[in-house]
Amino acid sequence: MATMTLLTDVPTNMNPYPVDKAGNTKNLYVSTRNADSIDIINSETMLRTNSINLSHKPRSAEAYNESLGVVIVAGADKPMSSIIDPNTNKVVATAGENTLTVPSLDYGGTLSSGHPFWFTDRKFAVIDRENRSISLWKIVGNRSSGFSTEFLNKVKTPTSVHSFVGIKNEASRTYYAIAEGSPDNGIPPMLLEIKIDQEEIFINRAQSLYGNPEKMGSHHADLHPDGRHIYVGSTQGYMYVINRDNMGIVNIIKTGLGSAHTTFIPKRNLAIVTNHKDTFVTIINTETHKNIKNITVSTEQEKGQILQSHTSFVDADENYFYSFATDNGTFYELDLELLDISRTLHTGGTPKQGVFVSIPPVFTHIMNRDISIDIKPIQRTTGHPSSAFIGGDNTINAPTNMVWSSGPSSKFSTMLNDESGKQYEVYLVANVTLSGCQNVQINSAMTCEYAVANKLNISFDATLNTNIPVGTRLTGQFSLKRLQWPNMNTTNTEIHNFEVNWKVPPL
Numbered sequence: 111m112a113t114m115t116l117l118t119d120v121p122t123n124m125n126p127y128p129v130d131k132a133g134n135t136k137n138l139y140v141s142t143r144n145a146d147s148i149d150i151i152n153s154e155t156m157l158r159t160n161s162i163n164l165s166h167k168p169r170s171a172e173a174y175n176e177s178l179g180v181v182i183v184a185g186a187d188k189p190m191s192s193i194i195d196p197n198t199n200k201v202v203a204t205a206g207e208n209t210l211t212v213p214s215l216d217y218g219g220t221l222s223s224g225h226p227f228w229f230t231d232r233k234f235a236v237i238d239r240e241n242r243s244i245s246l247w248k249i250v251g252n253r254s255s256g257f258s259t260e261f262l263n264k265v266k267t268p269t270s271v272h273s274f275v276g277i278k279n280e281a282s283r284t285y286y287a288i289a290e291g292s293p294d295n296g297i298p299p300m301l302l303e304i305k306i307d308q309e310e311i312f313i314n315r316a317q318s319l320y321g322n323p324e325k326m327g328s329h330h331a332d333l334h335p336d337g338r339h340i341y342v343g344s345t346q347g348y349m350y351v352i353n354r355d356n357m358g359i360v361n362i363i364k365t366g367l368g369s370a371h372t373t374f375i376p377k378r379n380l381a382i383v384t385n386h387k388d389t390f391v392t393i394i395n396t397e398t399h400k401n402i403k404n405i406t407v408s409t410e411q412e413k414g415q416i417l418q419s420h421t422s423f424v425d426a427d428e429n430y431f432y433s434f435a436t437d438n439g440t441f442y443e444l445d446l447e448l449l450d451i452s453r454t455l456h457t458g459g460t461p462k463q464g465v466f467v468s469i470p471p472v473f474t475h476i477m478n479r480d481i482s483i484d485i486k487p488i489q490r491t492t493g494h495p496s497s498a499f500i501g502g503d504n505t506i507n508a509p510t511n512m513v514w515s516s517g518p519s520s521k522f523s524t525m526l527n528d529e530s531g532k533q534y535e536v537y538l539v540a541n542v543t544l545s546g547c548q549n550v551q552i553n554s555a556m557t558c559e560y561a562v563a564n565k566l567n568i569s570f571d572a573t574l575n576t577n578i579p580v581g582t583r584l585t586g587q588f589s590l591k592r593l594q595w596p597n598m599n600t601t602n603t604e605i606h607n608f609e610v611n612w613k614v615p616p617l
Contacts, residue, residue, distance in 0.1 A: 113453070113454065113455075114441065114443070114453055114454075114455040115455070116455060116457050117156070118156055120135075120156060120157070120158055121158060122142055122145035122149045122151075123140075123141050123142035123144070123145040123149055123161065124142055124143075124145055124160060125142055125143045125144040125145075125239070125341050126140045126141070126142050126143075126149070127141050127142075127143050127170075127462060127463055128140075128141045128169075128170040128172070128420075128451070128463045128464070128466045128610065129151070129571070130169070130170060130171040130172040130173070130181075130465055131153065131174075131465050131467060132174060132181050132194075132196035132603050133174035133176065133179065133181065133196060134176075134198040134415050135197065135410070136152055136153045137150050137151070137152070137153070137196045137199065137424070138150070138151040138153050138465060138467070139154075139162075139168075139171040139181065139183070139196075140158075140169055141169060141170055141183070141186070141382060142168065142547060143166070143167050143168065143169070145161075145168075146160055146163065146164050146165070146166065146167055147161040147162055147163050147168070148161065148162050148164065148171060148194075148272035149161050149182060150162065150169045150199055151244055153405075153467045156279070156346065160199065162194060162199050162200070162201065162559070163201075164183065164185075164192050164201065165188075165192065165204060165208060166185035166186065166187055166188040166190055166192070166222075166389070167185065167186040167187045167188075168183050168184070168185070168186055169183075169184040169185055169186040169221055169222075169223050169224075169225070169226075169554065170183070170184055170225055170226065171183040171184075171194075171226070172225065172226065173225070173227055173228055173234070175228050177231040178231060178249070178252070178253075178257075179253065180194060180195050180196070180202065180249075181193070181194045181195075181196055182194075182226035182228070182234060182356075183226065183279055184223040184224065184225060184226040184236075184237070185206065185222050185223045185278055186221050186223070187210055187211070187212075187221075187222055188205045188206065188207065188208055188209055188210055188211065188222050188223075188236070189206050189209070189211055189222045189223050189236065189238035189239065189240065189241070190205060190206025190207055190208055190222075190223070190236065191204065191205050191206055191226055191234075191236050191546045192202060192204050193205070193249065195253065197253075202253075202256070202257040203249060203257040203258055203259045203260040204232075204259065205234075205236050205247040205261070206223070206236040206238070206245065206247075207238065209233050209324030210222075210455075211238075211239075211240040211241075212240070213239040213240040213270060214240075215240075215242070215269070215292055215294070215295065216242075216268070216269040216270040216290050216291065216292040216295075217238070217269070217270075217290040217291045217292060217293060217299070217326075217327030217328070217329075217345070218239065218270055218272045218290040218329055218522070220326070221239065221319060222238070222240065223236065223237050223238070223239060223274055224237030224239060224270070224272045225237070225270050225272065225274065226275040227273075227274040227285075228278075229246070229278075229283070229306050229431070230283075230306075232248050232249055232250070233246060233247065233248050233249075233306065234246075234247050234249065235247070235274065236249075237270075237271050237456040238273075239270035239271070240270070242267050242269060242270050242271075243264050243265065243266050243267060243285065244264070244267060244271055244304070244311065245262075245263070245264045245308070245311075246261075246262040246263045246264065246265075246306065246310075246311040247259050247260065247261055247262060248260045248262055248309075253439075262310075262311070263311050264308040264311070265304075265309050265311045265312055265313060266291050266511055267287075267289050267302065267313070268297060268300055268302075268316070269289045269290050269291055269292045269295075269297050269299075269300075269369070270289070270290050270291070271287045271288065271289055271302070272288050272290045272328070272330065273287065273288055273329060273331075274286065274287045274288075274304075274329055274331060274520060275288075275331045275332065275333055275340055275464065276332070277333055277598060283305055283306040283307065284300070284303060284305060284314070285303075285304040285305075285306070286301060286302065286303055286304065286307045286331065286340060286354075286591060287301075287302045287304055287403050288300075288302070288328050288329060288330060288331050288342065289301075289302055289316075289328075290302060290327055290328055290329055291319075291323060291326050291327045291328060291477050292323075293323065293324050293325065293326065293327060294324075296323045296324060297323055297388065298318045298319050298320075298321065298323040298326055299318070299319045299326055299327060299328035299342070300316045300317060300318045300319065301316065301317045301319075301331060301340060301342055301350075301352055302315075302316050303315040303316065303357060314387050315357045316357070317352055317357045317358070317359065318352075318591050319344050319348075319359075320362065321346055321562050322342065322346070322561040325346050326344050326345060326346050327343075327344070327345040328342055328343060328344050329370060330343065330347065330370050330371050331343070331372075332372040332373075332374065333370065333542060334351075334374065334381075334396060335374050335376040335396070336357065336581065337354075337355060338353060338354055339351055339352065339354070339360070339399075340352045340354060341372040341373070341381065341383075343365065343369035343370045343372065343383065344369055345367065345368050345369065345386075345387065346367070346369075347364065347365055347366055347367045347368075347369055347385070347388070348362050348363065348364060348365060348369060349362070349363040349365045349369055349372070349392070349394065350362055350363075351399045352584075353362065360399065361399040361400075363394060363399060363400065364401055365383045365385055365391075365392040365401070366383070366385030366387070366388030366389075366390055366392055367385060367386075367387035367388045368385050368387030368388060368405065368416070368417075368418075369383055369384075369385050369386075369392070370383075370384050370385070370386050370420070371383070371384040371420060371422065372384075372394075373422045373424060373427050373431065374396060375424055375431070375446060376396075376428070376537065377391065377428045378428060379395060379396050379397050380393060380394065380395065380396060380402075380446065381393070381394040381396050382394075382419045382422070382431055382444070382505075384419070384420070384422060384433065386416040386417060386418050386420075387416065387417060388404055388417060388418075389406055389408045389409065389410060389417060390404040390406045390408075391404070391405050391407055391418065391433075391444070392404050393405065393449055395526075402449075403449055405444065405449060405450065405451065406451075407433070407435050407442055407444070407451065408435035408436075408438050408440070409435075409438055410554065411437050412437060412438070413460055414437075415436050415437040415460040415462070416436050416437065416441075416462060417435065417437050417438075418433065418434070418435060418436060419434035419435075419436045419461060419462055419463060419464070420462060420463040421433065421434070421463050421464050421465065421466070423466040424446075428446060429445070429446055429447065430443050430444065430445060430446060430452070431443070431444040431446055432466070432480075433491060434461045434462075434464075436460050436461060436462050437460055438456075439456060439457055439458045439459050439460055439592050440455065440456050440457070440462065441454065441455045441456075441457055441461075442452050442454045442455075443573060444513050445606035460470070460589070469592075470604055470605050471604060471605070472605050472606075472607055473604070473605070473606045473607065474607045474608075474609060475606065475607070475609070476609050476611060477568070477608055477609065477610045477611065477612055478611055478612065478613075479612075480567070480568065480569035480570065481567070481568055482543075482565050482567045482569060483565070483566050483603070483606070484564060484565060484566075484606070485563075485564055485565065485592065486564070486567050486582065486604075487543065487562040487564065488592065488604070517543040519540065519549055520539070520540050520541065521537055521539055521540075521571055521574070522537070522538055522540065523535050523536060523537050523538070524536055524538065524588040524590075524610075525586060526583050526584035526585060526586035526610055526612070527584065527585055527586055528583065528584060529583055533579070534577075534578050534582075534584065536570075536575060536578065536584060537571040537574035537575055538568055538569065538570065538571060539568070539570075539571045540566065540567065540568045540569075540571045540590070541566075541567050542563035542564075542565060542566055542567070543565045543567060544562065544564055544565070545585055549567070550563055566590070566606070568608070570612070570614070570615055572615065575614070579614065580614055580615070580616045581613060581614060582613070582614045583611070583612070583613050583614075584610060584611075584613075584614065585610055585611050585612075586610050587607060587608060587609050587610060588607075588608055588610070589605055589606065589607050589608065590605070590606045590608070591604070591605050592604040592605070592606070
């Protein structure tokens with residue numbers, strides 16, 4: 111088995127904590143909690159490209175709105191949020207209270223806000239931890255006309271809320287949040303069932319976690335693959351399994367201290383529990399809701415940091431689990447067949463929270479004429495193969511404006527150089543085909559006669575390139591990125607790099 115290698119370190123502003131991917135863009139947003147800004151890292155080059163100024167320090171930026179193409183960044187020192195357009199990397203709206211707060215009543219620490227969350231395409235939450243409330247906000251407008259926000263309503267919570275469970279139920283408008291608990295005030299953590307009714311937000315039901323509230327706290331919960339059960343961890347070392355139908359606790363599983371995040375492995379009926387304050391992860395049988403095994407991943411605490419990272423990852427085939435032993439500064443791989451550690455890599459530092467970004471295979475093609483190359487079907491999230499290409503950032507070293515034609519092909523431009531170094535904006539035509547079927551636009555996931563297109567065709571657009579002298583030799587490069595459609599999963603990505611050595615054909 112190949113060894114794991116540390117490729118690079120990326121300098122940032124002070125105190126980077128969460129790193130979040132800005133939806134389907136190549137931007138990674140680094141919440142540098144000692145700065146009134148977030149840093150931008152290009153996920154393809156792994157270089158820091160810029161920073162985005164904010165009116166607050168950033169807490170986290172994981173709430174991406176696929177419909178509107180914007181990201182919420184929650185505040186660390188103020189109970190407010192900024193909404194960013196990752197295409198321009200500019201703040202397009204804000205929401206919440208522009209007031210410094212330092213929460214101290216409850217379990218979850220001194221950050222002003224909890225994690226950001228979209229209820230619907232237009233409605234979102236702003237958590238105020240000091241005042242123990244969730245505010246319901248609405249975003250109006252669009253990218254071309256501009257965005258603004260409207261406050262709708264507010265609901266008080268038993269203790270400060272840390273995060274929402276990743277459930278989107280547009281039909282019932284039912285959501286779930288974790289009230290962290292207050293050890294100093296004898297209030298246990300709770301799973302809150304939140305309802306949205308038009309412009310009203312309210313707590314419909316709540317389930318407290320059993321135990322000694324003076325020793326408890328909670329901050330995250332995760333939805334079981336069956337859609338009915340929610341796993342809620344408690345810092346005292348237990349995982350509570352709650353049935354959504356009746357909000358009852360169906361089992362309490364002994365885990366480790368600081369029991370927090372649950373990563374489900376559906377194909378294997380397993381779950382792995384991150385125990386922030388213990389040296390092992392806990393393996394759970396998700397059919398019986400019982401502890402199978404504890405696997406040591408860390409030595410005892412040496413640097414005063416949490417022992418296990420907030421972030422984990424499972425490969426597409428569900429053979430391996432990856433995470434960090436934070437205090438040790440060690441990245442590890444856990445074999446899900448053997449249920450044992452298979453590889454480790456000491457990176458140094460104390461990585462607490464990040465994001466996993468796949469590095470897709472790269473194919474290079476020399477183009478001396480119109481070409482046709484083979485492409486492999488990509489598995490869609492629906493289980494069906496796809497021949498999709500996505501527009502927008504498909505071209506590099508060139509304008510990224512795609513010109514979708516009315517016919518079955520797509521046009522885009524790239525900047526190429528002639529032999530003297532003069533630049534030309536060159537228009538190309540691209541489509542995907544299957545032998546015997548018509549062409550399909552490259553931003554389409556269409557199939558032809560229940561088969562998937564398996565050829566990518568690129569040709570010179572004679573109509574739009576009349577300003578380039580016939581016979582001119584052009585050189586340069588561009589890329590096309592192929593992604594899963596419609597819910598892009600970057601583990602299923604192909605990048606085709608094209609090196610061009612092209613003689614302009616006659617009209």
